[in-house]
Amino acid sequence: MRKLIVLAVMALCLTALTTTAFADDLVKVTKTGKIGFALTGQYPPFNFVDENNEVTGFDVEIGKEIAKRIGVTGVPVTTAWDGIIAGLLANKYELICGSMAITKKRLESIAFSDPYYRSGAQIFVKEGSSVQSIKDLEGKKVGVTLGTTYEEWVRANIKGADIRTYKGVPDMILETANGRVQAFVTDKIVGALAIKKQKAPLKLVGDLLYEEHMGIAMRQGNPELKKAIDGALATMKADGTYKDISMKWLGIDVR
Numbered sequence: 001m002r003k004l005i006v007l008a009v010m011a012l013c014l015t016a017l018t019t020t021a022f023a024d025d026l027v028k029v030t031k032t033g034k035i036g037f038a039l040t041g042q043y044p045p046f047n048f049v050d051e052n053n054e055v056t057g058f059d060v061e062i063g064k065e066i067a068k069r070i071g072v073t074g075v076p077v078t079t080a081w082d083g084i085i086a087g088l089l090a091n092k093y094e095l096i097c098g099s100m101a102i103t104k105k106r107l108e109s110i111a112f113s114d115p116y117y118r119s120g121a122q123i124f125v126k127e128g129s130s131v132q133s134i135k136d137l138e139g140k141k142v143g144v145t146l147g148t149t150y151e152e153w154v155r156a157n158i159k160g161a162d163i164r165t166y167k168g169v170p171d172m173i174l175e176t177a178n179g180r181v182q183a184f185v186t187d188k189i190v191g192a193l194a195i196k197k198q199k200a201p202l203k204l205v206g207d208l209l210y211e212e213h214m215g216i217a218m219r220q221g222n223p224e225l226k227k228a229i230d231g232a233l234a235t236m237k238a239d240g241t242y243k244d245i246s247m248k249w250l251g252i253d254v255r
Contacts, residue, residue, distance in 0.1 A: 025094050025218065026070070026225040034073040037063040037216070038087060039098030041078035042168030045193055045249045046099045049078070058249035062116060063097035065241060066216070069232035080167070082147030085110060088219060095229075096217035099187065101149045111222060112215030113229045117246070117254040120208035121150055122188035126176055127201045131183055134158055134209070143172040143184030150185045153209065173200050185209065189250060 029035040039047040039059050047057040055076045067074030077093045088096055088110060102112045125131045131140070139160040144151040146165040154161055164181050166172050169191060172184035177200050184191075188208060195202045218225055236242040237255060246253050 024224040025222045026228055029070075029072050029094055029225075032072075034075050035067050035070075035095060036075045036077050036093030037067075037095035037097040038077045038079050038084050038093045039063075039096070040081050040084070040168060041076075042170065043099055043190060044169070044197070046190060047076070058117075058245060059097050059099055061245045061249070062236075062242075063095070063216075065236060065245070066097075066229055066232040069235065070228045080147075081145060084147075085217070088217060091219075094218065094225075099190075099214050100217050101212040102215040103149060106217070109220070110217050111220045111226060112217055113226060114233060115213035115215050116233055118211060118213045119187050119189045119254065120211040121153060121185055122191055122208060123183050123185055123205040124172075124176065124191045124195065124202050125183045125205050126179065127203050129182065129203075129205075131205055133206050137161055137183055140183065141181040143175055143181040145169070145172070145186065148186075149212065150187075154185055157209075169194050170198075173198060173202065177201055187212075189252075189254065193250065 039055070041047055041049045041055050045057050047055065047059040050056050055078060060076050063076060064074035079087050084096055084098065085106070087093060102115065123131070123134065123137070131137060134157060137158050139162070141162045141164055142154055142158060143164050143166055144154050145168060151163070151165065154163060164175070166175070169186055172181070172186065173194060175181045176184050183205070188204070192204060216229055242255065243253050246255070
């Protein structure tokens with residue numbers, strides 16, 4: 001009888017440990033009262049560090065508003081883009097809300113919310129450049145942000161390109177303006193607004209290379225957290241909050 005009791009207790013402990021180990025992250029953040037979301041802080045106007053050394057931008061406001069609507073405080077965490085998914089899987093934060101495109105490859109290791117905005121890849125060159133299309137970039141120096149879908153696309157689609165990788169868009173603008181690279185590829189909205197703000201002698205070339213849908217990333221096995229985030233996004237779009245944030249930072253509604 002004693003042996004049966006011991007076995008029963010062990011089974012209950014194992015069940016408790018299993019439940020804890022695989023509990024939805026929504027349970028954890030509800031208990032702690034905060035949720036961390038990662039971004040680079042080098043992708044203006046979506047996310048960047050302002051003159052007061054505070055992380056701000058479209059992604060930051062969206063992340064904080066979603067957190068508020070699920071009853072917790074959103075805490076932005078800056079990290080390098082090429083290690084941002086590894087940080088998520090290592091439990092350094094609960095989400096990535098940093099303009100990450102939803103791709104089949106990423107869905108193999110992480111989960112995403114419904115898309116929270118859409119844009120696409122664009123070529124940017126110096127004013128007066130003879131570059132008119134991707135064919136003109138064959139064998140040329142092309143800048144991309146390390147670890148992005150733009151880097152993957154350029155490597156796969158521009159033959160013989162001399163690819164130079166950077167931490168963010170500001171660095172690529174400077175390098176292109178100074179003639180150290182002939183072009184760079186990044187998000188159309190981000191690039192256009194950045195060159196306008198910096199009054200850089202650059203321009204857009206051609207149509208979108210491809211369209212992307214951005215989602216908020218989380219670890220797999222979090223259906224309740226995903227449901228809560230998708231619900232918050234839906235109500236933000238319905239009551240006008242999303243549009244207000246989008247117009248404030250981007251000047252357009254990017255749903």
